Amino acid sequence: MSEFTSSPHAESTSTDDSATPTAITGASILLDHVTKRFPGQTRPAVDGLTMEIPAGKIVMFVGPSGCGKTTTLKMINRLIEPSEGRIVVDGDDVTDMNSDTLRRGIGYVIQAGGLFPHMTVATNIGIVPKMLGWDKARIAARVDELLELVSLDPALYRDRYPKELSGGQQQRVGVARALAADPPILLMDEPFGAVDPITRLRLQDELINIQEELQKTIVCVTHDFDEAVKLGDWIAIFNEGAQLEQYDTPERILGDPANEFVENFIGSGAGLKQLTLTRVADVGLRAAVVGNPGERAADVLARVVEAGHGHAVIIDERRRPLQRLSRRELGRLQVISDIPDPKLPVVGIRATLNDALDTMLVSSAGAALVTGRRDMFKGVVDVQTVMDAITRSQAAAGLDSDQAPVGLNTGLFQAQASAAGSDPSEIEGSGDGAGAVQ
Amino acid sequence: MNNRTLNTEAGIAGGDSAVETPGDPAAPAVPVSRARLGWQSWRGLVYQLAGILVAFLALVIWLRTADLSPIELTTLAPAALWGYTVEHIQLTLLAAVIVLVIAIPLGIALTRRPLRFLTAPVLAIANVGQAAPAIGVVVLLAFWVGFGFWAATLSLVLYAALPVLRNTMVGLQQVDARLIEAGRGMGMSSAAVLFRVELPLAVPVMLSGVRTALVLLVGTAALATFVNGGGLGILIITGVNLSLTPVLVTGALLVALLALLIDWVGRVVEHVARPKGL
Structure with a gap:
C-alpha cells in the first residue's frame, strides 16, 4: 500500500532528485503508461506500467518468471517495441527515435556477457565506440581504461578471445563493453545468473564499487531477491503482467512489505536479510x-x-x-x-x-x-x-520515504481515487478490469 | 550428408576447445597451446595431401609401365587426359561459382525475419532433393534444356546448391540468439549484426557446406558426359563400353583423386578462414 501513499510525494520531489548531486552521470528514465501485447496472447505482458527510474540509482526488477520484468527492461532500449505508451529518457521522448541510435547510448549487459566469440576482448569492448566513429587511439585507450575499471590487467587480457576467459572474466568484459561509450544508462538482464555463487558475490561487490565511481542509472533484472537487496537502491517487485506490487527501498520492502505477494516473495528471514543492508x-x-x-x-x-x-x-x-x-x-x-x-x-x-x-x-x-x-x-x-x-533499520522502515519514485499500473489510478486504502485484492481486480477494457 | 558435415564441424570445434581451454591460463600458456594446436590441426591436411600425391604417382607409374593396347594408349595420352581434366575442373568450378552466387544470398535471405517462416519448409525440400539420384537430375534436365555443356552445368548447379543452401541456413540458425540480441542491444543495425556477427560465426558450417558441394560436383560432373557435357566421365564410359579396363580405372581414379584434392583445398580454406577464437 505504501506505493499509493508515497507516490504523490515522489512526483513532486523526483525532478529535484535527478538534478541535485553533481557526480551523477546517469539519466532518468520514465516509462509512461507502457503496455506490451504480444500477438496471440490474451493478457498483455506489460499492462499500463508507469514507472520512474531516478538518475544515478540502481533499480532492481524482481518477480517470478514470466512476470514481464525482462520485457519491461527491453522496452527501455526498445529491443521490444512498446504497443502503447512512451519511453522518456532524461526528459526526451525516445519512443519514436531511431532505435539503433538510442541503443548506442544505452549500455546493455546480458547473462554470461554475450561476448562475440570471434572477436578479441579489445574488439568486443570497442564495438560501440567504433560505431560512434572514434579513432583507433582513443578506442585503444578507452579499452585499457575499462579493463582496469573491471579489474582485468589490459596487457594480459586485451588480446584474448572470450573462450580463453573464465565465466566471471567474461562477465566483467561484458560490463566493460556496455560502459564503452560512457552511456548514462546501463541495462542488465540477469547479469550474474551464469556464474558460480562465489564469483557472483565478487562481481556484485565490484558492480557496487563501479557504481560508486560512475553513478550511472542501472536497471537490472534478477530473479534473486538477495541480489536485489544487495545491489538495489530501489527494488521493483513485479507480479504477472508487470503489475508493480511494491517499488521502494530494500529497507522498506523488507521492513514493510506492501502485501502478501511481496511477503511471500521475500521469503523467510526478512530480518536477517536486513542485516545484509548495513555494512x-x-x-x-x-x-x-x-x-x-x-x-x-x-x-x-x-x-x-x-x-x-x-x-x-x-x-x-x-x-x-x-x-x-x-x-x-x-x-x-x-x-x-x-x-x-x-x-x-x-x-x-x-x-x-x-x-x-x-x-x-x-x-x-x-x-x-x-x-x-x-x-x-x-x-x-x-x-x-x-x-x-x-x-x-526497523524504525527507519516505519517512516514514509519521501523520495520513492513513482511506480504504478494504469488500472490503479481509479483504485487510488475511488478507494484509497482498500485491500489489495480489490485493487488487483480493478487493474485487471482496466486491462480487459483496453 | 547434413549430419556428416555438421558432425565433422562439431568434432573439429570440440577438439579445439579441449586443447585450448586452460583452466585459468597464465598468459604464456596461451601462445604455446596455440602453436601446438596449429600443428595438430595441420597434420591431417598434410597427410591427406601426401596420400593424394602418392596415389597419383602410383597411377602415373602404372600407366607408364603397363602393357597397353594402341587404343588405350591414344585414349590415355597425357594431352588428352589433361584436356578431360581441365574440362572437368571447368565444369566443376563454373557450377560452384554459380552455386555460391545463388545459394549463399538465398540462404541468408531465407533466414531473415520477413522470410523466416520459409526456413523449415526449404530445409525439408533441400533434404529431400539431396536424396534424388544425380544421374536422374542430369538426364531429365538434358531432355528439358537440351544436351551439352550448359545443360550439364545447370543440373550440377541444381544438385550442388542444396548443401550450400542448407549449410548457410543451418550455420546462420545455429548462431546463439543471445549474441544477436547483444549486438542489436548495443545499437548494431541488423545488417551490421549479419555481417559482423552472424556470418563470421556461420563461416565454419557454411564452408563445410561449400566443400561438400565441391566434392559432390567433382563426382557428379563425371555424369556430364552422358549429356555431352565433357569431363573425365568420358574415360569411364569408354572404358565400360569398350571393356578397356585400364581406361576405366584411370578415369575413375582421376575423378576420385580430383575429388580428394578439391576436398583438401576446401579443408585448407576452412582452416584458414575459420574465425579465430572459435
Missing part, C-alpha cells in the same frame, strides 16, 4: 584495549580492568590483530606471545552485518574484530551493535 563501517565500532606481543600479561590485564572490558586485542607491529584474550587467559599468561590465533573472528570493514554476525556465531566469541585497509585493526563489533542496527 560494518556504518555502525559504531567499539574501542578495545590493545596489547602487543612481548608485553607482560599483567600490564595488559590491568588496562583491561581499568577500562572495564572483558577482553584485550593483541596486535602486531603493523596493527594486524593476532589474538583476543579474556581476563582469565591474561591472568594465566606471563608474557604475551606473537603466535596468531587461527580462529580469530575477523571481518573486513566493508563486510555486511550479516557476515559479522555469522563470524561471531561461528567463533562463538560474541564479538568480531573489524579490520580496515591492509588488515589493520579498527575496532570491535558485537552482538549488541548488531541488535541496535536492526532496531534502527
Whole structure:
C-alpha cells in the first residue's frame, strides 16, 4: 500500500532528485503508461506500467518468471517495441527515435556477457565506440581504461578471445563493453545468473564499487531477491503482467512489505536479510584495549580492568590483530606471545552485518574484530551493535520515504481515487478490469 | 550428408576447445597451446595431401609401365587426359561459382525475419532433393534444356546448391540468439549484426557446406558426359563400353583423386578462414 501513499510525494520531489548531486552521470528514465501485447496472447505482458527510474540509482526488477520484468527492461532500449505508451529518457521522448541510435547510448549487459566469440576482448569492448566513429587511439585507450575499471590487467587480457576467459572474466568484459561509450544508462538482464555463487558475490561487490565511481542509472533484472537487496537502491517487485506490487527501498520492502505477494516473495528471514543492508563501517565500532606481543600479561590485564572490558586485542607491529584474550587467559599468561590465533573472528570493514554476525556465531566469541585497509585493526563489533542496527533499520522502515519514485499500473489510478486504502485484492481486480477494457 | 558435415564441424570445434581451454591460463600458456594446436590441426591436411600425391604417382607409374593396347594408349595420352581434366575442373568450378552466387544470398535471405517462416519448409525440400539420384537430375534436365555443356552445368548447379543452401541456413540458425540480441542491444543495425556477427560465426558450417558441394560436383560432373557435357566421365564410359579396363580405372581414379584434392583445398580454406577464437 505504501506505493499509493508515497507516490504523490515522489512526483513532486523526483525532478529535484535527478538534478541535485553533481557526480551523477546517469539519466532518468520514465516509462509512461507502457503496455506490451504480444500477438496471440490474451493478457498483455506489460499492462499500463508507469514507472520512474531516478538518475544515478540502481533499480532492481524482481518477480517470478514470466512476470514481464525482462520485457519491461527491453522496452527501455526498445529491443521490444512498446504497443502503447512512451519511453522518456532524461526528459526526451525516445519512443519514436531511431532505435539503433538510442541503443548506442544505452549500455546493455546480458547473462554470461554475450561476448562475440570471434572477436578479441579489445574488439568486443570497442564495438560501440567504433560505431560512434572514434579513432583507433582513443578506442585503444578507452579499452585499457575499462579493463582496469573491471579489474582485468589490459596487457594480459586485451588480446584474448572470450573462450580463453573464465565465466566471471567474461562477465566483467561484458560490463566493460556496455560502459564503452560512457552511456548514462546501463541495462542488465540477469547479469550474474551464469556464474558460480562465489564469483557472483565478487562481481556484485565490484558492480557496487563501479557504481560508486560512475553513478550511472542501472536497471537490472534478477530473479534473486538477495541480489536485489544487495545491489538495489530501489527494488521493483513485479507480479504477472508487470503489475508493480511494491517499488521502494530494500529497507522498506523488507521492513514493510506492501502485501502478501511481496511477503511471500521475500521469503523467510526478512530480518536477517536486513542485516545484509548495513555494512560494518556504518555502525559504531567499539574501542578495545590493545596489547602487543612481548608485553607482560599483567600490564595488559590491568588496562583491561581499568577500562572495564572483558577482553584485550593483541596486535602486531603493523596493527594486524593476532589474538583476543579474556581476563582469565591474561591472568594465566606471563608474557604475551606473537603466535596468531587461527580462529580469530575477523571481518573486513566493508563486510555486511550479516557476515559479522555469522563470524561471531561461528567463533562463538560474541564479538568480531573489524579490520580496515591492509588488515589493520579498527575496532570491535558485537552482538549488541548488531541488535541496535536492526532496531534502527526497523524504525527507519516505519517512516514514509519521501523520495520513492513513482511506480504504478494504469488500472490503479481509479483504485487510488475511488478507494484509497482498500485491500489489495480489490485493487488487483480493478487493474485487471482496466486491462480487459483496453 | 547434413549430419556428416555438421558432425565433422562439431568434432573439429570440440577438439579445439579441449586443447585450448586452460583452466585459468597464465598468459604464456596461451601462445604455446596455440602453436601446438596449429600443428595438430595441420597434420591431417598434410597427410591427406601426401596420400593424394602418392596415389597419383602410383597411377602415373602404372600407366607408364603397363602393357597397353594402341587404343588405350591414344585414349590415355597425357594431352588428352589433361584436356578431360581441365574440362572437368571447368565444369566443376563454373557450377560452384554459380552455386555460391545463388545459394549463399538465398540462404541468408531465407533466414531473415520477413522470410523466416520459409526456413523449415526449404530445409525439408533441400533434404529431400539431396536424396534424388544425380544421374536422374542430369538426364531429365538434358531432355528439358537440351544436351551439352550448359545443360550439364545447370543440373550440377541444381544438385550442388542444396548443401550450400542448407549449410548457410543451418550455420546462420545455429548462431546463439543471445549474441544477436547483444549486438542489436548495443545499437548494431541488423545488417551490421549479419555481417559482423552472424556470418563470421556461420563461416565454419557454411564452408563445410561449400566443400561438400565441391566434392559432390567433382563426382557428379563425371555424369556430364552422358549429356555431352565433357569431363573425365568420358574415360569411364569408354572404358565400360569398350571393356578397356585400364581406361576405366584411370578415369575413375582421376575423378576420385580430383575429388580428394578439391576436398583438401576446401579443408585448407576452412582452416584458414575459420574465425579465430572459435
